[in-house]
Amino acid sequence: MRKYIILTYGCQMNESDSLRMGSELHKLGYEPTTELAEAQVILINTCSVRESAENKIYGKIGEVKHLKAANPELIFGVTGCMAQKEGEKLLKRAPHIDFVLGTNKIHELADIILELSNHPQHIVALAPADGGEPEEVAPPSLENAKSVWLPIMYGCNNFCTYCIVPYVRGREHSRKEADILAEAAAYAKQGVKEITLLGQNVNSYGKNLSGTSFPELLAKLDAISGLERVRYMTSHPRDFSDELISVIAQSKHICSHFHLPLQHASNKLLRKMNRGYTLERYLELVKKVRQAVPEAVITTDLIVGFPGETEEDQAVMLDALREIRYDAAYTFIYSPRSGTPAATMEEQVPQEVKKARLQALMDVQNDISLEKNQAYVGKTVRVMVEGPSKNNPEIYTGRTDGNKLVLWPYRGQEQVGDFLPVKIEKAQTWLLKGIIDDEGK
Secondary structure (H helix, E strand, C coil): CCEEEEEECCCHHHHHHHHHHHHHHHHCCCEECCCHHHCCEEEEEECCCCHHHHHHHHHHHHHHHHHHHHCCCCEEEEEEHHHHHHCHHHHHHCCCCCEEECCCCHHHHHHHHHHHHHCCCCEEECCCCCCCCCCCCCCCCCCCCCEEEEECEECCCCCCCCCCHHHHHCCCEECCHHHHHHHHHHHHHCCCCEEEEECCCHHHCCCCCCCCCHHHHHHHHHCCCCCCEEEEECCCHHHCCHHHHHHHHHCCCECCEEECCCECCCHHHHHHHCCCCCHHHHHHHHHHHHHHCCCCEEEEEEEECCCCCCHHHHHHHHHHHHHHCCCEEEEEECCCCCCCHHHHCCCCCCHHHHHHHHHHHHHHHHHHHHHHHHCCCCCEEEEEEEEECCCCCCEEEEECCCCCEEEEECCCCCCCCCEEEEEEEEECCCCEEEEECCCCC
């Protein structure tokens, strides 16, 4: 039995891509394994958002060298964003790599594997400068899955000055609405209860198509029989329309979790980041969301230490946190990425200052997150079962509609994909703990 392993780094889009690559390998007769030493095909699906991610990947590439030396017939490929960014440079740095497959090239994987099986060589297949329109690849076979990723678009047109994604993923391309709806309906028939729509900026869906938009797509997905939850990521505040808010508010199955990446609260830095909105406009968006969906759970991404950030800018950020009161914030220290405008900006912030500001940010947000979660104590929430926790098989985990992580003692009947009422007894910063509520709905 020929086996393969795919090591995935980075975002949910990469996880989705890896599943589809696995499906292509399965068609060639390969089965997955979790052991590098057992595999006849090793793929590393890479991320280039941060330098730290690239360093980890180079380390893993080095680990494969001795396996390739011991088994010259082993096929070793590097795919994804770092592959697109570095191209032939990867082969020069690590000649034991057999092929480099850029973004939007999953449809070529099977042919490349067959070619290398018959004629060992080096192959570099990269997407064009604009990313190119990706060809459709059959959805992965996900036996017994209850929650799945569903890509609806690829690429990004935003060009935030700190971000490498538009350069490695290319311009925005939306998948055809009919293909997305057919895939979602097929998943529902297989027993899938939750889908998460993926795109670098899902709000832009449909701009390169005629007669469709993201709100219209959501409304049609909401009507698919069998789907209990529809999530989406990531959305850009600039394009979050009133129509979109209205569709979500009136829906039955679109989740009440709104991830709205602010990145920074200083208008000066938002301009330097090329985010396309002001703090005032963002605050108005949050107000509209909470008016339309009172139970909304709002989360965000924040960057500290962007070039030119001052103590005054940091104070504005902290004040914004206290005003907005996010349920959670994913915080990052700015990391220069070569090839992006921000990497060459003046007034780079010293690392020790970045760390201090990050800690101050986390201290404020963690207090708010805990207060938000404490409001759930004594309440019963509807949770979709995800399975046993990583640390204790007697504790099960699941998530609310608003994406709150919930833990409870296993009762023996819970199955992945079930929806259960859980009464919350204890709140922590990042999660809720409770017991199954036999009287709950």
